[in-house]
Amino acid sequence: MNEVTKTVAHGATQAKSPIFPKLAFWGKIKQQRAAKLSLMVLLLISVIGIIGPWIAPYDPTESNYEAFLQGPSAKHVLGTDAIGRDLFSRILYGTRVTLVVAVMAVGITVAAGTMIGVISAYVGGFIDHLLMRIMDILLALPGIILALAIVAALGPSQTNAMIAIGISSIPSFARLIRAATLVIMSSGYVEASRSIGTPSWWIILFQVLPNITNVLFVYMTLFVGGAILDTAALGFIGLGAQPPTPEWGTMLNEGKDYLSDAWWLATYPGLAITIVVLAVNRLGDALRDIFDPRTQK
Amino acid sequence: MKQYLLNRMLSGVIVLLGISIFSFALVHFIPGDPVRIMLGEKATKAQVEQLREQMGLNQPLPHQYLTYIEKVIQGDFGTSLQTERPVIVEIMERFPATVKLAFAGIGIAVVIGLTMGIIAAKYKNTLLDFMLMAAASIGLSLPSFWLGLIIIMLFSVQLGWFPIAGGTGWKDLVLPACTLGVLSSAMISRLTRSGMVEVLSHDYIRTARAKGLRESIILFRHALCNVMIPVVTVVGLQIATLLGGAVIIEQVFNWPGIGTLAIRAISARDIPMIQGIVLLMGFVYVVVNMMVDLLYGLIDPRVDLITEKEGR
Amino acid sequence: MTTPILEVKGLCKLFRMKKGWLQQPHYVHALNGIDVSVYEGETLGIVGESGCGKSTLGKCILRLLDPVQGEIRFQGNEIGKMNKNEVRAVRRNMQMVFQNPFETLNPKLTIGHILTEPLIAHCVPREQRQALLEETIEIVGMSKQHLSRYPHEFSGGQRQRIGIARALILRPKLIIADEPVSALDVSIQSQILNLLQDLQEQFSLTYVFISHDLSVVEHIADKVAVMYLGEIIEFAEKEKLFGRPLHPYTQALLSAKPITDPDDTREQIVLSGDLPSPSNPPEGCKFHPRCRSRMEICKVELPKLSEKEGHSVACHLYQSFAAIDSS
């Protein structure tokens, strides 16, 4: 009776991969670690955005004709541009510009998008239909084109770029929020609450909103990444922040004419964008995985 | 099925109408006098009046809109203010280049993206998965124009393998298409992986295993078909976007497509041209969406149910 | 005889199934002329298979869904035509317990918060709330300490107790229980059924108990209504209905129910075929395609619910009932 043959077998679905070791409990722990790490990177970047002007070694707009197109050196850590401005200082200053534009743009998106989404889902019927058809129409144009068209109408400037980017992501944000609200609205607890005789404002305030904040937060983070990319893209095309504002996209635009002479001009601002966007996106992904009910078992 | 397609077509028409209103309204969004802005400060009063008359801006709005639509249907999109050639001619000249770039880019993206996604899902939570998905994350965070610049710097300037920019030959196509492909593959691979992981956790995959099927059949017959449903949607959307001009990439590589045309028009406030491009994009979007819906009907036998549920 | 606390007459509910803008909307008769009544302190059981409209009936009574036609009288007041605010006021005396205790409690709120909600909605003065909360949570067999916890910390049975506490806290007259025990294990199920019975005695509650499980209904109900595709096909006191079912469907249902008796000698009637789709029900008697004693008339004419000695049935086999009665 005690002589049970001790054999061991694993489940059927294992990936047979001796070369690629399985990372134990990668999923959730990894996400929490990623969230912490990207949050720290973002905090650091924000701090740079705030104190940048004080730690920058040079004035970002002051040209120095004795030191133009100089490669990275001890004096100019990241080199200088065509009219001798210090690239490092410009990138430091640019942090603030980029972050402010992106965050404000997302602010516009979130405010309008959430309102439209929640109203559409909660009121339903004709209003819902109308709002969603309008969103459909706006979605038919690629976001960047919509932004470009708005900039074209308003004229190129940093503020207008911000408004344009904000407006151009409203449709997709509104649809996401509407979908999230609909899920909550059809949940058992909202029905239970209605069956008690709870007034609508109470349901929106205490049943719907607390349950979409997670979703809202995740989408917001993910949209910030997109907004930074769009800001830089507009700057790159010359329709965003105007020179001599040290905006990263604009700087790349200026650098693209010196590809063969000054590689640093077209490299570092892009690297800065990538790092910020990567940190924001990782944070968004991590938050999504952490909040996703399907991964909460 | 027929019902479903008819419905999709109807909503397509509505979107098109909406787009036409949007593009029409563009003129009126502009603060100040549109004619003044188009002609610049130095124009004489007579010139302004003449253009105003020519564009029909003196008429009441609904009337203006109807005339506009009538003209558009006849293929008259107006005249470009910059080149003074018909808008439709300018667009049609550049459209083939855009189509070429879009399909080349998407082709690369689908191949890379699907492969990466399937491999990552198959080896879920291993080092390989981690590396592939890290690559995809970076891909999603790269500014397209910067990647373009880096690629030019590397392959054209340093190595001299490809021409820097300007032509439309196949050699000119390689770099922009690869840039597009790499960028779009990031999203496709993530989507494929998450779709695959989700599908593999479904009960019917357990049924397939209980039937004793080979892992390859489970992966490619049972799982992939279901994963393709969201992937087709996204790829469709990407094609629609790219056919409207991969604006930024075209600009970086100086590719003579709709994208560069759009930027030039916008910088120059060439309103008839902008209107034309916006209309074209709307049209392309609607057509591509219709194709995606058609494909949907072929992949997913449940489409007739989907509309039923939505309509309820 | 006193008037019933709840009386439903000729209740109809349609769902619109629209396939697209181009198509004629298609209607599904979820409820088709429901007549049913409950007296104070009674338990009315409503049984039927999925898609028979039993949950829809429960929701219509509470006006969570608006019926298309018919009357719903609660304590003598017609609530079918009340406006929103009046309905909310009525809900003070009429509460619901739901099937899924996992979904019907908001995961973001504490138990205390969830239970306070009805008190706020019906303007119970602040100083009475705490006492009511504590009293009610103890009545359902839990303790005060549980009030500050969140739903995910409880097991299915405990969550259902919380759901019952929420329905009970306003001390309603009528509770509609929609499959309250079908998500629970047998050993927990009996706890909840006992609790419901105790509460009924203590607060002289009236229940409308909706379930697909014949054994549960047989145990708890005083009167039972059997539903099939949006219609009540048999309605009688429990002893009569289970002792001598008249409708062929009820007979089949009873014989199909597996019982824990190894020497079960019942004759088993296995129905052929599936439940027809409610969106496309058969002509005539809706049960006739599956009925083993169908007649010609069943294919064309819908039988009416007719009563004899407190036992109503809607079947052509017994249509002579009414004739005999009236003669």
Add this chain to the structure above:
Amino acid sequence: MDNVLEVTGLTTRFSKESGTITVVDQLDLHVKRGETLGIVGESGCGKSATSLSLMRLLDNNATLTGSIRFNGKEVLTLSEAEMRSLRGKEMAMIFQEPMHSLNPVLTIGRQISEVLHEHEGDSKAAVKQRVLDLLTVVGISRAEEIYRDYPHRLSGGMRQRVMIAMAIACNPSLLIADEPTTALDVTIQAQILNLIKKIRKDIGMSVIMITHDLGVVAEVCDRVMVMYAGQAIETADVRSLLRNPKHPYTVGLLQSTPRQRAKRLHSIKGSVPTSENKPNGCRFAPRCDRVMTICWERNPVFHPVDQHSSCRCWLFTQDKDHDQESSVVGG
């Protein structure tokens, strides 16, 4: 002794972030040829994990130890390829949710015929004919039509019939049915249970019927095993179990099934322990109304009580000092 399946000391563990949890603990069972064994228990008792362990269909964070001998072969040492040729051919399985168990984008015909293609390798035409026959066997009248149809167009009962057709395609010697009728209506449940009984007789296979419903057990099973918190606590033939249950849990379970006669139901207090939080002694001790001191200290062994039944309970253990290996299994 002609046993299709002999399981000894089967233990299934899942490794999770919080640690290892044991869902099936030292399980012994056997199924005779042509017999129907019922496994009964409430949610979380490990009955589904048992069935998936037998087929080795668990996710890769599961570890199985012990021995599963199926038709004389040791299942746990088979390679994945050998295991595959067993699944669907010699042991088949049907699941609880017929709604989700069929692939929505493949036709019914394709899903059934791929079993045959995989295991038998007949010609295309022969396979198709066999599939049509199978569909007729499981009581689907419009076989040709259903062959070309997709799962979403069938009702729950029909889908379960398709699942059965798929399972019996290669005449397996063991069919594992995991709550096959739980998601179905009573009248449809009766149809499906009858079908399983009939097919079992026709092709002489054994069946393991996993259910929470003692009524279903009474209807179709020959023998029953009751599980609680990952362990078997009683096995007996159906008659003895229902007429003369031994373990207080089985008694409680039978008494809490609603009946008209009882004014008040018997109920088992408390709730099922979670797999992370199992009591040290007998796992049922906290809920048992006949609990003794020893119950809190040591988990009783599973042993025969009379010729009909075996049971894991101190009430039926004469020699309380009996040395047993499973007494120190903490949570």
